Amino acid sequence: MRPLHQRYTLYSERNDTYIFVPEGEAQSLTIHRSSGDIVLNSPKYTVPYAAQRSQKTIYGILGLISLTLSEYVIVVTGRALQTQFRGHDIYRATEFDILPLGVVSAYIPPHPVESHLLALVRSHLNGGNFLFSYTWDLTRRLQVQQGAEESDAGKSFWEVVDDRFFWNRYLQTKLIDIASSNPTAAYGSFILPIMYGTFEVKPTFLHGRHMLLALISRRSRFRAGTRYFRRGIDHSGHVANFNESEQILLVEGQTSPGSVPANDDSYVTKLSFVQIRGSVPVFWSEINTLRYKPDLQIMDLQDTGNAMQIHFSNLKKIYGQQSLVNLVNQKGYEKPVKEAYERHISELDQPGVKYEYFDFHAECRNMRWDRISVLIDQIKEEVDKNGYFQISQGESTPKRIQTGVVRTNCMDNLDRTNVVQAALAKYTLNNQLRDLGILSPDDGVDDYEAFSKEFRELWADHADSIAKAYGGSGALKSDFTRTNKRTRRGALEDGYKSVMRYLKNNFFDGARQDGFDLVSGTWIPRKNPSLSLFLINDPRPLITRSMPAIASFSLFMICAGLTLPRTSDYSLFYYFLLWFFLFAIAMVFILIHGIEYVAWPRLNPPTDIIYYNGPGYRSGHHGKGLNGQAEPSWKHSKGSATGRRRAKSNVEELELGTIRKRVD
Known part of the structure; x- marks a missing residue:
């Protein structure tokens, strides 16, 4: 793929232009403030002598957003190294700057409406976990990248990324339109895709093998929002809180306990296991009334079956066979959601979609969380059939491919879903290590405390990040994920987290939802x-x-x-x-x-x-x-x-x- 520019020097010429000058000999980019025109300068272009240089280093252009008084360029001015993976640096955006094109101030706007909208943009940028890499595509799983190496050659990053996880796609619309109409020009090197999600890597060692265990979550930009203001499905088949979770394992060849991996090439085997989560795909919502339990609303629309069919057809096209695990309670408050889901699934009767119900709270009551094994036994045939992705060094053809995924949901797709996904990930990890001969058929991850702890911490941090992004607090039941035990201290911590969720969901999430709608382009202001x-x-x-x-x-x-x-x-x-x-x-x-x-x-x-x-x-x-x-x-x-x-x-x-x- 074409490389992305990693660092810019910003110049401004009076109130006329912004000039982004990349490091090296690359062409610079000029944005004219009065007209909004974006021009790629000739290789011989020199910055005007009178241009003023910014003291801030620019690490990427997120795109442009138009508000009521002006258009603004959003740039990344701070980054932190999140991790390194397969020789690639993965960064988290930490600081942003908003540059006005019109003759207005982005810090003291002349109108309170403009000030309010700018505050929403800043709050959204500062409140999200945005990741990016200049050399590796974060948005696509290993299996997809492996099969697209030839087709990706010569393309820009924005052309190959997974559109669902291209978080700033709306902001980049103007640059993408220009790049599409000028395919031979180098506009694509200025378009930096970012992903809203998590990426954590833990090095570990087991039975003479150095390994890297990584976990990635990718949050969809479609139907994005907060817990009570984005539920269910829309007419385009997108569901709320859709996340793809990919567990990656890199395994080195046989070594001695005191050795260290020489470089990234020493990992001779790469394995990947993908799961997804998403809201119950019917038209439903929960309506806040200041009560702890909101009013549950299910809308039985004629379009429900069509929307659900679009949803599952798209998932089958992307992932293959669908194993649906529903964790919604079959009694009390949640019962109508379960019944609506099952009624429409039975009416849909779509091939390649298998539904499985598990009454999480009934099976695991009295802190019997080991009962998750009951669910694993119910669906392990499907999980084994779907498999996982595996490729060895020097081979062009994968040894195994994943032909389907488990789609898990509860009411929020947070707490119960996290526990089940971690259990499925551990089940698959055991199978992977046994197939590689690292574990014997009778051994499991839990038999090796150091390795097991790394795995548990990885999934607990993953759960907390997704829960904070959608629900406003860390995940409930995370003590089981971290320790393999449900504790009374964990139950007390869950009580505190539940109170924080209540406060945020009722009194703060409205502004957060506005930030999602503004940055994603769901709401577009007029120039007045x-x-x-x-x-x-x-x-x-x-x-x-x-x-x-x-x-x-x-x-x-x-x-x-x-x-x-x-x-x-x-x-x-x-x-x-x-x-x-x-x-x-x-x-x-x-x-x-x-x-x-x-x-x-x-x-x-x-x-x-x-x-x-x-x-x-x-x-x-x-x-x-x-x-x-x-x-x-x-x-x-x-x-x-x-x-x-x-x-x-x-x-x-x-x-x-x-x-x-x-x-x-």
Whole structure:
């Protein structure tokens, strides 16, 4: 593949141009600020004498984003070496800079709407785990890369990466369009793909073999978002929280215990095992109402079967046979999701898709987490049939290929899913080491504590990273992944993580979701900030906005009253009665109107889902006022597309099957 530029010096010529000069003899790139034109300079081009040099080193161009007042260039100004793998450096982006093309300041914008949108972009960039490499494609699994070596020759990175995991694909649209129309020019060397995910490598040693154990998670950019604001499937067949996890094992030839690998070529065998996870592929959601358990909403749309068929057809085309493992509870709150999934799967009856249910909480109750082996026994025939990828040094043809994957899901695709995926990864790792002759048929990874610890830590860190990105806290049940035991201390830590998830999901994830929608291009602003004032205004009535302040002040006065001198118990009784009464009234009002106090996304508010009245299932109508029908103030806020658009019915709205981009 064509190499990527790894370092730039940035020059700016007054307010006219940005000039990116790569290291070496490569051509520089000029972006004209007034017109937005991007030009590849001739090899003989020299930077103007009057151009001002930036003190920051640029490590990559993430792309361009257009907001209400200006277009901006987003660049990487800080990076940290995440790991080294097969001779390639893998970096994590740590610092970013936003360069305006128009005559505006990216730090003190002249309009509050522009300032708000820039804050969303910065928050998204600083809150994600973005990885990149200049010399190795992070987005494709080993098996795919091995089979595409000839076709990749002479292409740029952006042309070969997996589009699902090309996180900044929308930001790079302008550069990609220019590169596509000028295929012989070197524009592609400026297009840096980044991946949202994790990559961790652990060197280890077992029975005279040096090995590298690596684990990669790749998060899809489609239907991306946060826990309660992105659930289920869309009409294009994309599901929420879709992640591909690839466990890679590099094995060296036989050596003595005191030796070290000479170089990357000493790993004579490369093995890979891939799993996927994704939300239950039906139209469903959970609606926050400030209660610990949100209202469960399932929308039984006519398009559900078609969307599910598209989803599984795409997965079969990419991965092969599908083994579906569903961990959703078969009783209580989660039961309707399980039933909807199974009903549509049975109606679909698609060849190459096998469904398996496992009642995780019932089987593993009372901390009997060793019962995961029951699930392994149920699906090991399929796992063995799907196999794994293996290729040896010097061979052009793989010894084995993986012909299918296990797709695991629970409600969030986090905690239970992590435990099951780690168990399947360990089962496959045991098979790989036995097939290589490193382990005997009666031995397993758990028999070697040092090696087993490296494996457990790898998967526990992997679980925490995915859970933080989607749910807002580290993974629950990670003590079992780390120690092979479920402990009471781990249960207490899970309680703390659950509280943090509740707080973040109700009061902070709205802005996070807006960041996803803005950077991914799901919402596109118009060039007029006045049309987007609804983003910074609070349309709620004064009484609604005042209740948290009344509750807080009442609580303060109650606490203050405990310190007052008790000269008259009679007067203090009425004092406490007054403030307890005001506090209770405020809290009851907040709970009855809970939807008004959730930090909803403002770019694409889920009004049509919250007030869906078509066929399906709804666990309750909490937080909507006394009659359960009140609409939130932001639904009709001036300037909001949702407030202006009145569909004939929610059913028609959701069955249109189109992705509506907000352009207010």
